[in-house]
Amino acid sequence: GAGSTMNEVLDEQRLRQQLKSSHKRLVRLSAVFFQYYRQQLDDIEQSLEGEGLPATAHTYKGTVSSFAADPLVQLCQQLEKRPENSREILDQLRLLSEKLRERLEQLPQEEGWIA
Numbered sequence: 001g002a003g004s005t006m007n008e009v010l011d012e013q014r015l016r017q018q019l020k021s022s023h024k025r026l027v028r029l030s031a032v033f034f035q036y037y038r039q040q041l042d043d044i045e046q047s048l049e050g051e052g053l054p055a056t057a058h059t060y061k062g063t064v065s066s067f068a069a070d071p072l073v074q075l076c077q078q079l080e081k082r083p084e085n086s087r088e089i090l091d092q093l094r095l096l097s098e099k100l101r102e103r104l105e106q107l108p109q110e111e112g113w114i115a
Helices: 003-007 012-018 023-046 053-065 070-080 086-109
Strands: none
Touching: 023 053, 023 086, 053 070, 053 086, 070 086
16 A cells, blocks of 8 residues: 555666566666765765765765665755755665665565566
8 A cells, every 4th residue: 555655765666667577677777876875875975075076966866876775866856955954865875776686686586577
């Protein structure tokens, strides 16, 4: 139901639509995420002090939006505006990014993906 999706880190139905339920696409896309997400988060952290925050947040927004991970997209949108509490938002983003990683590790084993 709609209520249960509120605490979901990604919209599974939309992700399946985006990937046309292709197991291969899911695994390939996830592999890229696993390889780069921590570096992208570190890039955001390094840009908190300077002018580069909108750009690094925008880059990561693109990454997480490809997984229909709306809660992470929203945090990136907040960071793009360089708010006062950007460090707290980044902490939340790191937490949710680990949840996303865990979810993406489970997802290929679940039913409904086409080889």
